[in-house]
Every structure is written in structure tokens, then in C-alpha cells.
Amino acid sequence: MPKIVDHEARRAELAAAVWRLASRDGLDSLTMRRVAAEAGWSTGALAHYFDDKEELLVFAFQTVADRVGRRIVKAAEHTRDPLELVRTQLVEGLAIDSERRAEVRVWFAFLGLAETQPRLAKAGRDAYRLWRERVAKTLAAAQRQGLVDNAVDLKREAAALIALVDGIAIQATFDPRAVSAERQLELLDDHLARLAIASAR
């Protein structure tokens, strides 16, 4: 029992150190040596957790995904309306404040690397599959409550909504003045409103 607690506490410590480094200095900073220094560990202790840099990057990616996932779960506790929950599941992917902007930066830097590294590519693929499943599941609840038309293909709609959010976050990252937090939310809400309008036909 104490061993498991130790292990989880140490993983959380590591995740925090990796996140501080990645968000502050970019993914280039994620070397075994720098992560060990940031966590206050020896590189030997770190090598117990990661075989190589690619594993470290997958862990960093998972750390970002977990941060976002935890916020969604927390928000879901206070949300009864499934369409509002869909919105929550999507807003967490937008670059609307400094914390989320940092997450988006790390996320897309990771995706850039993932294209040439198979384990990162698998982590990316799995993350998007999980996200699509979650959104589709919430949309299904909305459909059961008559908030979304039965003709809407939920898997397809989930993919479109997530695509929209990702693309908004990209434009916002490069042009925060033209694509402000307010504009980002407008673009998402435009799409959600059309989805709801479709149900009212």
C-alpha cells in the first residue's frame, strides 16, 4: 500500500516538473537531465521511469491530456444539460486563457514531433479517439433528450466539433489579437447553435 502511494505521488511530482519545463521552455527542454534537475531527482532515478526521450515525450503529452481530462470531469459534476456538457468538453481545448494557451502550445508542438515518431503518433491517435468517443457519448445523451436531431451522425459530428476546436486553437496561437478568447467562443457557439437549430426543425 505505501509503495503504491509513493509511486503515484512520485509520478505526479514528475508530471508537474515535466509540465513546468515544457510550458516554460518548449519540448526541446525535455531531456532526461533537465527533467531530473527540475524534479530534484538523480538521472538514475528518472531512468527508472523512462527508457528514452520518446517515452518522456509521451508522458508529457499524457500529462497535458490528463490536465484537460480532469477539468472536464470536474465541470461535468456541475452540468446536467448534455449540450452544455458538450460545450464544456470542447471549450477545454480552446486557447482562451494563459493556462490553456500553454497547453495548446505544448499539444501542437507534440503533434508536430509525433509525425515522425511512432509511439508519439499512437499517443496522438489514442487521445483523439478518446476525445471523439467522449463527445459522441455526450451528444448521444443530448439526442436521447431530443436536443439534437436523430438524423445527426454522432461520430461524424464529434469529429467535426473537435476539428473546429483544434483549428480555432491553432489560429489563436498564431494570432491572439485577431482570434481573441471571445472570438474563439463565438466560433464554437456558432457551430453548436446550428447543431441545436437542426434539432428544432
Place this chain on the structure above:
Amino acid sequence: MPKIVDHEARRAELAAAVWRLASRDGLDSLTMRRVAAEAGWSTGALAHYFDDKEELLVFAFQTVADRVGRRIVKAAEHTRDPLELVRTQLVEGLAIDSERRAEVRVWFAFLGLAETQPRLAKAGRDAYRLWRERVAKTLAAAQRQGLVDNAVDLKREAAALIALVDGIAIQATFDPRAVSAERQLELLDDHLARLAIASAR
């Protein structure tokens, strides 16, 4: 006159070499030495064109943007219907065949790097501004012809359409089976259909 021709021919030669390297081996392969070798130039001759690696990356990014831009211009010559032209301007950003998949891979790898490199970030920002302007301009033509409702905010709609296309391309890159070429086009056409439906109300 011959000097200009030489210069442009040599730039085109360089662009082709940079594209071959980047699409085959990723952005890591874009070192002065490897680009010179691929183009059959001396590194001294290459140094005449690029001061450093960041300039080389900006050039590579511009090369991808130019490839896409040329295809759009060419397609526009045969397209009278502005809504069809909007579709063409967007389809070129999807990962629907091997050529476009390679472009998307290079594009997002570049965006990943751009987050920490100011000149790349500017190139990214400018590319998205230009893309938004072009799409908004074509949407304006559609609006003048009564194909899109006058209430639609064109700049906002252009940003949403481009966001959707970018996000679709990301999911397709990581999961080509789940997000096939056919599915990518469906997702875009769903959105365009809703835009056109809005005009028919």
C-alpha cells in the same frame, strides 16, 4: 533580365530540394548541409540565400504555402460558382491524397516549431491571415450573388471554415483509417451545406 530569370530558376530549384527533403525526412533534415547536398549546391552558394536554419525553415513553409496557393489559383480558373470556389480553397488544406498528406505533415511540424521561433510564428500568422482573407473574399462574392445570407459575418465564417479544415487534417494525419479522405470531405461539406441552408431561410 537573365539575372532575374536565373535567380527565380535557382529559387525554384531550391524550393524543390527543400520540399523533397522535408516531405521525405521531416523538418529535422533541413540543415544547410543537407539542403545544399540535395540541391547539388555548395554550402557556400546556399549561404548566399539563407543566413541560418530559421530562414531555411521559413522558406520551406513558404514553399508549402506556394504549392497550395498555386493549386487554388489554377482551380479558380475553372470555377465560376463562388461557393464551389470556397470549397476548393478549403479542400486544398485537407489530407486527402499522398501529396496533400505530405503537405499537411510538413505544415503542422512547422507550426509545432513556430511556437518557440518568432520568425516562423510570423510566417504562420501571415499565412493564416492571407488564407482567411481569401476565403472571406470568395464568401463575399457568394453573398453578393445571394448564395449566403447577408447576416453571415464573413471574417468569422472564414476563420471557422479554416479552423475546421485544419482540425480535420490533424485527425486524419493521426488516424487515416477513422478519418478517411471520404470522411474529411463529408465533414467539410456538412458545414458548407449548413452555410448554404442558412442562406435559403
